[in-house]
Amino acid sequence: MRRALFVVVALVAFGCSGEDGVDSLVDISDEAAGDNCAAGGVAIATGDDDDGDGILDPGEVADTNYVCNPGGDAGGADGVQLVRLDDEPPGVNCAFGGVAVNSGTDADDNGTLEDTEIETTTYVCDGAGATTANIIEGNISITSSLDAQLLAVFSEVTGNLQIQNGLPMTDLEFPNLVTVGGRLTGNNDSLANLSFPALTSVGDFVDIVAGDELTTLSMPVLATVAGRFEVAGSGTDLTIDASALTSTGDHLRIRATGATSLDISSLVTVGNRFWIEDTALVAIAAPALTTIDNDLWINDNSSLTSLAFAAPLTTVVDEVEITGNDSLPCADANAVVAALTTFGGSPADIQDCL
Secondary structure: OOOOOOOOOOOOEEEEEOHHHOEEEEEEEEEOOOOOOOOOEEEEEEEEOOOOOOOOOHHHEEEEEEEEOOOOOOOOOOOOEEEEEEEEOOOOOOOOOEEEEEEEEOOOOOOOOOHHHEEEEEEEEOOOOOOOOOEEOOOEEEOOHHHHHHHOOOOEEOOOEEEOOOOOOOEEEOOOOOEEOOOEEEEEOOOOEEEOOOOOEEOOOEEEEEOOOOOEEEOOOOOEEOOOEEEEEOOOOEEEEOOOOOEEOOOEEEEEOOEEEEEOOOOOEEOOOEEEEOOOOOEEEOOOOOEEOOOEEEEOOOOOOEEEOOOOOOEEOOOEEEEOOOOOOHHHHHHHHHOOOEEOOOOOEEOOOO
16 A cells, blocks of 8 residues: 655754864755656755855755655655664764664554664764754644654754644654754644653743643653743643743643643742643642742642642732632642732632532
């Protein structure tokens, strides 16, 4: 059966520091049907950025490999064509290490390019004493498993990172991504596990819509979000790990109906509203939180039995509303209000508790 090639559209190029301080670049682009690929595909071009403009110009291309759609000269047997990027250690292929760009046909249809399926490999090598600078300039959308494989090697996206719905994967990890300069958004019904193990900062907001299958959202070293941090949707026994998050520039809102665990143990300041509603959380704890620059709203969490902000929470600039949490002891809600030294809103609204 013929299948379409997964093609990266948003991703243009990435680079590594090369010989004599010149960056080496890889450019991945669509290849039209023709001599190189009878049915079209992807061209993977490599070369040095001699003029230093961050663009792999035609005159700078040293080598080009093709990943072709089924029917193409380099495409091999019918099946999805994949690209995998691996770190290349110092050795015969790259004296000082670099990146190996592997491509081939997914013969066993498991969505992963196995070592035995690799048909071509291109190397982007570091120079002596260089540090790899794997940066995507601008925005990128993850629309296929190939997009996810390509992004796995990058440490920074200067613009927005969007995870599109319809992605045919259950597990998605960005192992080397440290910084997103713009927005980080995701809305996918298939994902069970979404992980950002190295992500430390987001320059705009985080907005994740959990599908029914999502059980894990892991951002264990994310420290700062310049805008809002929001997790909505459903999820199934969903665990949210934002344990290193210290501040948000806008509101923090959790409204995923299947959320059962939330770790925000390092959170100190929320730049707008702190709002947790309609979840399956049993406990909400923010032991380091000192300041909420707008409202504190805890609403309609029917399984909630424990609410603990500890002594540091002293300032809520506007309203406190803790309502509709039928299993929560009223003493927990009243203790939060009693600890406040700065409270700018009307009298606290505490209802429907034990």
